[in-house]
Amino acid sequence: xxxFSLDTRVALVTGAGSGIGRATSLELxxxxxxxxxxxSDLPATVETVELICGDGGRxxxxxxxxxxxxxxxTMVDAAVTEFGSLDIAVNCAGMTSPPLGILGTTPEDWRRxxxxxxxxxxxxxxxxVPHMLEAGRGxxxxxxxxxxxxxxxxxxxxxxxxxxxxxxxxxxxxxLAPRGVRVNCICPGATRTPMLEGFLSGNELMEQLMVxxxxxxxxxxxxxxxxxxxxxxxxxxxxxxxxxxxxxxxxIAQ
Ligand code: NAP
Numbered sequence: 001x002x003x004f005s006l007d008t009r010v011a012l013v014t015g016a017g018s019g020i021g022r023a024t025s026l027e028l029x030x031x032x033x034x035x036x037x038x039x040s041d042l043p044a045t046v047e048t049v050e051l052i053c054g055d056g057g058r059x060x061x062x063x064x065x066x067x068x069x070x071x072x073x074t075m076v077d078a079a080v081t082e083f084g085s086l087d088i089a090v091n092c093a094g095m096t097s098p099p100l101g102i103l104g105t106t107p108e109d110w111r112r113x114x115x116x117x118x119x120x121x122x123x124x125x126x127x128x129v130p131h132m133l134e135a136g137r138g139x140x141x142x143x144x145x146x147x148x149x150x151x152x153x154x155x156x157x158x159x160x161x162x163x164x165x166x167x168x169x170x171x172x173x174x175x176l177a178p179r180g181v182r183v184n185c186i187c188p189g190a191t192r193t194p195m196l197e198g199f200l201s202g203n204e205l206m207e208q209l210m211v212x213x214x215x216x217x218x219x220x221x222x223x224x225x226x227x228x229x230x231x232x233x234x235x236x237x238x239x240x241x242x243x244x245x246x247x248x249x250x251x252i253a254q
Contacts, residue, residue, distance in 0.1 A: 003236040004031070007032035007033075009087040010080075010084070011087065012035075012090070013025045014038045014090070015092035016039050016045055016048050016061075017042075017043075019191070019194055021037075021039065021090070021092040023225065023226040029055065030057065031233075034060075035052055036082065038063070040093070048061070060079070062074075073127050076127040086131040087132070088138070088139050088140075090229055094143065095112075095116045099153070113161055114161050118164040129172075132181045137181065139184075140172075140181065140184070141184055141185065141186060142168070142184075143186055144186065144187045145158075146251050148166040169184065184243045184244075184245065186225060186245050189247065190219045192222070215253070215254065217249075220249060228245060
């Protein structure tokens with residue numbers, strides 16, 4: 001048995017319409033999983049599914065706002081109804097904000113970012129876990145950030161939300177490890193996705209500064225993050241529990 005294979009597994013990926021979520025959906029499908037691709041942007045999610053099916057994989061597109069409790073429950077139910085189980089969940093949907101610092105961040109900005117980046121991960125796990133406990137196995141990978149481990153200057157809400165994802169991951173990992181469900185998070189460094197391009201808004205100086213924070217001398221690709229997610233989801237990572245794994249060209253090692 002190939003311990004890296006995801007054959008026979010059913011994987012749910014949120015934020016699957018773009019960036020890391022799309023690359024992860026494609027990679028999990030390549031590894032043999034049937035993928036439920038979920039995002040608030042349905043046309044983009046359908047595009048992800050078409051890419052998977054064009055590659056010979058099986059996938060279902062689901063429109064879901066991960067901040068909406070009933071939409072999250074419906075999304076998870078759709079996965080189980082379509083494919084019969086839920087073995088893997090990658091909670092990836094998220095947003096960033098402009099670098100406005102503590103005084104430029106309004107209470108509304110704060111609440112929205114915490115809701116989209118942190119509360120959504122709680123809501124998703126709450127819906128995903130019962131199916132995994134019933135099966136006695138499962139792997140959940142939350143997409144945090146390097147900003148979940150160290151402060152990102154001028155991004156107080158983003159930093160707080162991602163530190164929250166790391167803490168939430170560790171707590172739930174402790175609770176579920178004895179019951180066969182592994183929970184981990186991945187902490188990407190700056191990765192070239194539509195989110196990052198939007199954040200940089202063509203500002204070359206900011207991009208150079210960002211690159212210089214990564215000892216490898218470049219930004220990451222969504223595929224490099226997806227490769228790590230695939231491994232953590234697989235049986236090859238069977239002893240990996242409650243980890244916050246940096247995939248960041250050395251950024252956090254400094
Ligand atoms: P992306 O390209 O913007 O993809 C994020 C996807 O999530 C988009 O399709 C977005 O849809 C969707 N989404 C946002 N809010 C949602 C909601 N409430 N419900 C459902 N879907 C929602 O971003 P990315 O760079 O791939 O980021 C993916 C994850 O990686 C995020 O959690 C991010 O914080 C994390 N991360 C990214 C980087 C990086 O440098 N790129 C670094 C560290 C961590 P819309 O476009 O319609 O909003």
